[in-house]
Amino acid sequence: MSPPGQPNTSPTVVNPIQLITATVGHRLHFPIHPDTFYDQEDGSSTHLTLAIKSVNEYPSGSESWLQFNLTHQILYGYPLELDFQYSPQEFILRATDSGGLAAQMLFTIELKLPRSTPCHTYTLRTKNSFYSFIKKREKISLFFAKLTDYLNSSSPEQIVLTTLRPGSTIISWYNRTLCEVNGSSLKRCPNRKIQEVMFKLRRPDGNVHPNFAYAMSPEYKIGTIENITYGGICLILEPDNGSLIENSILASSNIENTHWIRNLILALLVSMCILIVAIAASVAYHFYRNYKTFLIPQSLVFQGRTLISNSDQEMYVLRPRNPPILECEVPPSPGLWRRTPLSSQHQPYRENVTSATDTRVVNLPAFKTSTPIP
Template sequence: MLLFALLPLSVWAAPKLTQESVFVGQVYQKELDSEATVSGQSGAALPNWLIFRNNILQGIPTENDIGTHLVEVKSASGSDFHTLKFVVKEDTENPCGTEDTFWLEAIYSNDEGTQMRLDAAIEIGQFQPLETLRVYSANYSRKFRNVELVMADAEDPKFAVIWKVACNDVDAATDAMDAFITEDEVDYEQIVLTKGRVIPGTSKIEATTVVSTTTKRTTRGLYGNDARPVRLNPMPTYKCTKGQLCEMLIPEDIFRDQEDGSTFNLRLSISSLDSNAKQYFALGDRNITGISMKSGEFNFRLEARDKNDQMVTAPFTINVYISPKTNHLVDLEMDKPIKEFESDPLESARFIKRLSDALGAPPSTFTIREIKQGVNPNKSVVTWSNNSLTAERCNEDAIMELKNRMVTKQKERTKTEFIKAIGPQFYVRKASTRLTGNCLKESEMETTQIVPVASEPSSAGIGNTNWMLVLIILGCLLLLICLILIICSIRGKGKKKIPSEYMTKGSPVVFPEEVDEDNGDHAGTPMLTREERPPLKVSTTENPLYKPPPPLTAASPRIPAGSAHISAAQKMPPPYVPP
């Protein structure tokens, strides 16, 4: 009995109730069983903002759906039955709190209902988290937010998919906008960048107040009635070659400003989006000009500002392909600091134009291969080649003709007319050419043919040659020793013997007391002094023939020191008779 009493309670138990909150514009998705059936309350149709496809209950509520909605979900057997209670409300919290929020808005000019809005949100959800997206009608997106346009404006929009990209950071916002624009898989009409805050406490009545979409909306910028410039069309993709002058025209219909006019009435500039890439391009006269010394894909952004410095951007890409092959190189050493080439992207373009004027050829004829510093930072060397000379074969006559237009034939000095044609801005000190590629190979082959190739000697021949070389060296040494001995012997015989005797040997010696002081005839006669004293210092170098006199004997008569004259009775010595 108890079992039968409980059975009706299990069969007629109240269905399960699940409450879920959904914000206006939020993408809602819930996967159900494959055989489940979904309907509105008491089997009615689903609310307008919900659809059931691929076993997924999904939808996007609008501002007209604020309130409560009941959805019944039943299993195929009917045993599982529950009710989903949706509470749709406005999202009144500012994403960036007390700071201004930057939103990106993908604008669509056609609105075919919930399914189209879902498809648009899911498509953008490939690049942005789906839960961060909001899909609003054009009128409501301006009702619950107090925003101003930062970039671009839309003509007659129907709905927009919006998401936050930055908080009070315009640079980060514009970078996010440029990155999203490069995605080609998203099919939207236009992209808009807005800045502002959510208005708290927006009511349903205010939200459902409809403004006719046929009325053209005028948006004010930061400077009163001065509207911001808008981007009308995307920039094209450009193709260039490494080392060659590239001039890319800017279409006139890229931007439009209500007060200032078309693109070229605005202040234009470009900036690189690749942080690790050097910028080789700059704005020229209605074009983008430069010479890239690297190959690859480079991303840039063209910026346009009006007189009040309100900006709009358009990203673009430059694909730089590798340089063609060459078989010659020309080096120009110039009095120009290398930093001028590095700081100004247009400087290399000016050089190519001056070179083309000097040689009378179009700028596309030349390819810069390298720009490097010279002997000091105030000098630079530019290496280039001529594209009109084919690299398939070596045409040395054409290369020599090119060289002769720059340097003289005899002393290979840089021609004055070539220096003047290049101009003082790129004053050329020296011009020289080099062969490379197939020209270098042919030159090596010719050199190899001119030089005779000697046969390789055998090992026995090498041994005999070494022994002969040793014998020749020994013979030369013996001959040299013999010559030295002969010369020394000849010089020894020719020397004269230095006499070791006195020069006055055999002459009579006169003593002092035997000399008459009044008679001067004895001046040339050797005699002894009154007081014989040895010299203080005997030097053989002054007079090698000098020898001191022998000592006086005791038998020698001496005259007293006080006597001044010799007595007359003194006997004179006998005359000297030589032996």
């Protein structure tokens, strides 16, 4: 403040802000340097009142992704994909002294899309509306500030936002320190540390951890915690024992439960297959028995030809038979030697042919009994 009787001078820009680069999903943290403005009466920028304003028709105020902390004079915020359409954005930084005089400067922020692939992604669903996050961007920064405190992370800059979409609000993020060191990707996936964070967010039964729900209240109501999504170097996990575990897309937070369920399903499938085979074999055997019962063991006539079944042939072969009698050995019946001649009236016409069946009567001489010699 100027002494009495001396005119008040306006602040001046000493060190203008150069181009600022921000990445979508990454938290911007840019403190205003004390020597950016200077006022003869009040001094450096720390003793001046600073404010920012968006140029043109960009979202401004509470709807702008870029927020300004008046107390600490820091520019911060999480740019989203929907903000990329306005890049590069121009802002006005205004400094006002105690006498009401002001100076302003124009600076530009350019947004870039992320290039690195996260090695893991945590996803949760809140019961807060998506509209509340868009209309008041401060809620995004506050969400990750509380999340950082709960996970005991050193800085909110470690948390990278990957998704913010409706439903009610789905938020996805990953911890940058678990995927890279000094900007370079790790050679080994820190699966154990990733799982330790998951255990703080969700219980093994799938419910939200009560400590996490309490830490995020009352501003945020956590609904569900989804499985971890792996990517990058963590598509193939390498635990401490050196064995490789392939993770195609998702990995459950409770690996033991997953293996138990998988083994149970496999055992049920094997049991069902064995049961189906047994039933099929039983039905086939029963059908075969019935089919043999209904076979008719007798001669069949097919297209005028007699077909004898195998069983009849066997029984015919085994059937006892009388010894054959030759025709010449059979003595003729006594009644056949004599026939009453037919009258000439009833005799049919017959050719005079001598045959083996001649019916002439043959008188045999009578046998005389000899007298026994004394």
